Amino acid sequence: xxxxxxxxxxxxxxxxxxxxxxxxxxxxxxxxxxxxxxxxxxxxxxxxxxxxxxxxxxxxxxxxxxxxxxxxxxxxxxxxxxxxxxxxxxxxxxxxxxxxxxxxxxxxxxxxxxxxxxxxxxxxxxxxxxxxxxxxxxxxxxxxxxxxxxxxxxxxxxxxxxxxxxxxxxxxxxxxxxxxxxxxxxxxxxxxxxxxxxxxxxxxxxxxxxxxxxxxxxxxxxxxxxxxxxxxxxxxxxxxxxxxxxxxxxxxxxxxxxxxxxxxxxxxxxxxxxxxxxxxxxxxxxxxxxxxxxxxxxxxxxxxxxxxxxxxxxxxxxxxxxxx
Amino acid sequence: xxxxxxxxxxxxxxxxxxxxxxxxxxxxxxxxxxxxxxxxxxxxxxxxxxxxxxxxxxxxxxxxxxxxxxxxxxxxxxxxxxxxxxxxxxxxxxxxxxxxxxxxxxxxxxxxxxxxxxxxxxxxxxxxxxxxxxxxxxxxxxxxxxxxxxxxxxxxxxxxxxxxxxxxxxxxxxxxxxxxxxxxxxxxxxxxxxxxxxxxxxxxxxxxxxxxxxxxxxxxxxxxxxxxxxxxxxxxxxxxxxxxxxxxxxxxxxxxxxxxxxxxxxxxxxxxxxxxxxxxxxxxxxxxxxxxxxxxxxxxxxxxxxxxxxxxxxxxxxxxxxxxxxxxxx
Numbered sequence: 273x274x275x276x277x278x279x280x281x282x283x284x285x286x287x288x289x290x291x292x293x294x295x296x297x298x299x300x301x302x303x304x305x306x307x308x309x310x311x312x313x314x315x316x317x318x319x320x321x322x323x324x325x326x327x328x329x330x331x332x333x334x335x336x337x338x339x340x341x342x343x344x345x346x347x348x349x350x351x352x353x354x355x356x357x358x359x360x361x362x363x364x365x366x367x368x369x370x371x372x373x374x375x376x377x378x379x380x381x382x383x384x385x386x387x388x389x390x391x392x393x394x395x396x397x398x399x400x401x402x403x404x405x406x407x408x409x410x411x412x413x414x415x416x417x418x419x420x421x422x423x424x425x426x427x428x429x430x431x432x433x434x435x436x437x438x439x440x441x442x443x444x445x446x447x448x449x450x451x452x453x454x455x456x457x458x459x460x461x462x463x464x465x466x467x468x469x470x471x472x473x474x475x476x477x478x479x480x481x482x483x484x485x486x487x488x489x490x491x492x493x494x495x496x497x498x499x500x501x502x503x504x505x506x507x508x509x510x511x512x513x514x515x516x517x518x519x520x521x522x523x524x525x526x527x528x529x530x531x532x533x534x535x536x537x538x539x540x541x542x543x544x545x546x547x548x549x550x551x552x553x554x555x556x557x558x559x560x561x562x563x564x565x566x567x568x569x570x571x572x573x574x575x576x577x578x579x580x581x582x583x584x585x586x587x588x589x590x591x592x593x594x595x596x
Numbered sequence: 597x598x599x600x601x602x603x604x605x606x607x608x609x610x611x612x613x614x615x616x617x618x619x620x621x622x623x624x625x626x627x628x629x630x631x632x633x634x635x636x637x638x639x640x641x642x643x644x645x646x647x648x649x650x651x652x653x654x655x656x657x658x659x660x661x662x663x664x665x666x667x668x669x670x671x672x673x674x675x676x677x678x679x680x681x682x683x684x685x686x687x688x689x690x691x692x693x694x695x696x697x698x699x700x701x702x703x704x705x706x707x708x709x710x711x712x713x714x715x716x717x718x719x720x721x722x723x724x725x726x727x728x729x730x731x732x733x734x735x736x737x738x739x740x741x742x743x744x745x746x747x748x749x750x751x752x753x754x755x756x757x758x759x760x761x762x763x764x765x766x767x768x769x770x771x772x773x774x775x776x777x778x779x780x781x782x783x784x785x786x787x788x789x790x791x792x793x794x795x796x797x798x799x800x801x802x803x804x805x806x807x808x809x810x811x812x813x814x815x816x817x818x819x820x821x822x823x824x825x826x827x828x829x830x831x832x833x834x835x836x837x838x839x840x841x842x843x844x845x846x847x848x849x850x851x852x853x854x855x856x857x858x859x860x861x862x863x864x865x866x867x868x869x870x871x872x873x874x875x876x877x878x879x880x881x882x883x884x885x886x887x888x889x890x891x892x893x894x895x896x897x898x899x900x901x902x903x904x905x906x907x908x909x910x911x912x913x914x915x916x917x918x919x920x921x922x923x924x925x926x
Contacts, residue, residue: 297735323735328762329758329761329762329765331754331758331761331762333724333754333755333758334724334727334754334755334758334759334761334762335724335758335762336724337721337723337724337725337727337728337755337759338724338725338727338728338731338759338762339728340724340725340728341724341725341726341727341728341729341730341731341732342728342729342731342732342735343728343732344713344725344728344729344732345663345728345729345730345731345732345733345736346732346736347731347732347735347736349728361754364718364721364755365721365724365725368716368718368721369716369721369725373706373714374919374920374921374922375699375919375920376696376699376700376704376706376714376715377696377699377700377704377706377708377714378692378694378695378696378697378698378699378700378706378919379697379918379919380696380706380707380708381706381708381713382922413920414920414921416921432926435925435926436922436925436926437921437922437925438921438922438925
């Protein structure tokens with residue numbers, strides 16, 4: 273076991289991938305000389321050189337598309353986009369090329385690219401650096417969407433993502449980079465399944481990424497009140513692990529979904545729809561969810577806190593569903 | 597790897613080849629237009645008629661290991677690259693014998709065996725991909741060139757500037773070929789660009805650039821050979837602006853309100869096939885019998901393509917979701 277931070281885990285995974293496969297390289301804004309906007313790639317430039325730790329101009333569409341082309345040309349690029357808000361400048365490449373080319377070409381071409389980006393709010397960075405757009409990306413067929421919520425997943429998801437013959441997007445909640453944990457290293461995880469992080473019998477809390485910690489904390493509070501909550505970490509937002517979702521709901525018969533995205537047209541809405549479609553008869557109570565408020569995430573601390581899912585909000589939603 | 601000559605050798609055989617390829621595109625697309633009116637082909641159909649000299653000229657400089665990224669007006673590029681006419685026609689029929697199994701249609705022709713990377717219908721969208729293909733070549737020390745075709749409308753897109761800067765900054769072996777036909781759909785160049793000299797934009801990225809008469813197949817070929825030789829020599833990108841003109845409507849839905857007939861007639865008067873034929877006949881490089889022979893061969897090829905498409909089959913609906921992702925993952 274090794275104590276390490278989420279940031280160290282991502283860096284360690286990049287380093288190991290680059291050591292074991294000469295086709296792997298990292299590119300993005302400030303990944304090299306600056307050491308990475310969140311210091312994830314710090315030290316890698318010295319170790320691997322500027323060809324493979326490739327600083328890019330501020331051209332999200334250009335370098336993301338170049339990553340797609342390089343993947344089609346035989347390399348295994350890891351493209352880092354500073355935050356998911358900036359990824360909107362590359363949405364054309366992600367949606368119109370990476371996600372479509374295999375199907376549109378009748379299976380002749382595939383795009384084995386990994387695109388990592390920071391997501392989430394809580395750092396008073398205002399409305400252009402704080403959004404959670406992973407649920408949006410999970411709308412798109414042809415890509416896999418990962419949301420590592422633990423240090424082990426942060427370290428372990430990259431290798432299988434690079435082995436995937438198709439594009440994989442990894443959303444790293446920026447508040448998690450300093451989290452530390454004692455993990456098995458090298459971390460070995462799959463990128464197909466959700467994981468039950470806490471077992472319980474009264475209610476299921478379904479969440480992922482940056483909301484996992486809050487949800488586990490809420491489960492602790494509920495336990496103190498005599499409520500046994502099960503916490504399911506989705507880990508993979510596309511394709512959704514529907515079996516795991518239905519299984520937890522079948523066990524507890526009640527469910528609250530916690531998602532830092534907005535609720536309208538969101539991944540939380542999709543999860544609810546799947547439960548209604550296939551697990552309706554398991555339910556003893558209406559579903560509920562805790563999402564970000566439907567506002568651009570504001571700067572002021574108290575407003576931002578009010579906009580994002582909170583432990584209190586999760587606990588209250590659970591009490592309401594349980595009628596307590 | 598063989599090296600294509602940096603010079604054009606205009607012997608009889610080569611003249612015949614250039615003319616043959618241009619006539620192949622012309623007749624193939626005339627048939628496409630006809631089939632469109634018969635509703636055999638649906639969706640958008642963007643014809644290349646009038647611009648044949650660009651694809652034919654540029655392809656002469658490329659080798660089988662080079663890559664091609666083209667636009668939604670790419671039938672000509674695919675044909676000259678060697679994608680079988682039948683598989684292109686079958687694609688437009690939506691048949692599974694098509695070069696993209698009927699999933700792409702006219703705008704999305706793909707052929708892995710010929711390194712033909714589509715068929716991109718987002719203006720400028722193929723440019724970052726071409727840059728990335730060249731990045732892979734550069735990082736793997738492969739002496740290949742990626743030819744990236746786009747219209748002058750792409751010059752207004754951010755992806756144009758981002759790709760040009762990346763390719764020049766990282767010295768990537770991309771041949772950027774701007775097919776400047778003066779209209780981005782229906783918007784004239786002077787209505788959309790503050791600087792209408794597109795090759796000047798490339799020069800601003802420290803990229804070697806030149807503009808040629810895109811209606812003259814020999815001039816295009818000569819410039820492409822120079823450009824490709826320079827790219828293979830230096831590894832750096834090269835920008836070729838081919839000034840050309842689209843004779844037909846933007847798509848089959850376009851009533852062409854934005855340009856007058858006299859302008860179209862002026863350009864058709866100096867059409868690439870007409871001009872080259874007149875020159876080659878006068879120079880004694882080809883004879884009328886050669887032209888007749890080419891027309892006969894092309895008519896047979898086009899008829900064969902239509903027959904192949906007609907005889908093709910539709911992909912079973914059960915396979916609809918096939919190839920959204922890999923069937924097997926490690």
